[in-house]
Amino acid sequence: MQSDSVQRVRIYLSEKDTISGRPSYLATLETLREAGATGATALRGLAGFGVSQRLATESGDPNQKLPVVIEWIDRADRVGRILPSLDALLPDALITIEQVQIYRATLRSSGPFGERRxxxxxxxxxxxxxxxxxxxxxxxxxxxxxxxxxxxxxxxxxxxxxxxxxxxxxxxxxxxxxxxxxxxxxxxxxxxxxxxxxxxxxxxxxxxxxxxxxxxxxxxxxxxxxxxxxxxxxxxxxxxxxxxxxxxxxxxxxxRAASDSPIRDAERPSPIGLLMQGVRKSVLGYALANEGIERLAEVGDVPLVVLDNGHPLGVLDIGALLAGAEPPLRDSLVAFFRSGQPSSPALAELLGETRVASLPLAPLPSLPTAAGYDQAIALLHEQGSAWLAAVDEQGRAQGLIGQRTILRALVQESGA
CATH class of the missing domain: 3.10.580.10 (CBS-domain)
Known part of the structure; x- marks a missing residue:
């Protein structure tokens, strides 16, 4: 239940303190809100004393200065980023920071990328x-x-x-x-x-x-x-x-918060079905390998997805193809791609009846279209893949999600 990533900040003020004519506690709360703090509360004390040793109470005396404590609980990285901005606002205020144990909490996320540099x-x-x-x-x-x-x-x-x-x-x-x-x-x-x-x-x-x-x-x-x-x-x-x-x-x-963490992000990730782009170029797994390679030469940098009854098998990619081919085939492939010609009789003879599905393919991980893009982030990062397929309940490809698509969505999420 202990979470070293969450801290509680207490800021000790007086209800009579002002900043530019406004109560200090209101100016502080507004500064925290504008800076993106998850939330903070000003608590008015019934009585108290400070370094002057003068006791203030709710006696009705207009000269009394009752204490006000602002309590702010947030992620440690956000506290570290925002707290220095209060130095000029509250140069003499007592401010404390402590780690807190979390049983359950919903906090603003640390932004799409956290606070790292x-x-x-x-x-x-x-x-x-x-x-x-x-x-x-x-x-x-x-x-x-x-x-x-x-x-x-x-x-x-x-x-x-x-x-x-x-x-x-x-x-x-x-x-x-x-x-x-x-x-x-x-x-x-x-x-x-x-x-x-x-x-x-x-x-x-x-x-x-x-x-x-x-x-x-x-x-x-x-x-x-x-x-x-x-x-x-x-x-x-x-x-x-x-x-x-x-x-x-x-x-x-x-x-992203771990799935077993007591801390939840206030923002919910969008499903990848809202971010995916259609499968622009594809080839059937049972097509002749020579035909698939000729199509690969045509599509340029667009991913050529290999499908089997709509199910993604992988991506036909020049790098993966050359890396997995044996020397006779690799030499013939290099010659074909260098030639710029639409077809190669020598390559067709070498491949014979080989099918596209039998060629070395780049992996194409998949996720259901309802999966959140936080799951897509984890899968793309863990597998080092440039693309993943968004699939329906039957596992048929509905679209593609690329690293740049995810990053563009994260930037938009930040509001920047």
Missing amino acids: VGDLAARDVATIASHRSVADAIRLMLGAHSALPITDDQQRLVGTFSHADMRRHAQLAPELLAALPEAQRAALLAPLEATPLAQAIRSEVLALSVDSSVLQATKAMIEWGLDEVPVTNREGRFHGIFTTSHALQAAQES
């Missing part, structure tokens, strides 16, 4: 590259790593970012295909880029987050920029780490 969550063990290196060096370093490679100067200050889009632009090949090429072919493809200075690939605008940014601020920026990974800098502008959409989902999951 970007610097607390950012991945620190991240490769960087010096600005004097070549584009070929950057591409080699990016293979199998983050989709954003920070570029730094000799003082470790962030001067730019090399992205998957930059890799496609310079190498004329998707990162998944470049990684799957035999070493000799990849070296030949990168050879012309050995002499291209990385400085030429740096964007004119450096997009970065501060270690002090809230997760909410970071998520809003990433949605606006259309990025899933963004470098983070410290107060001196030096590189600190990488913040990703997965980190934002982690913060959102951690801010």
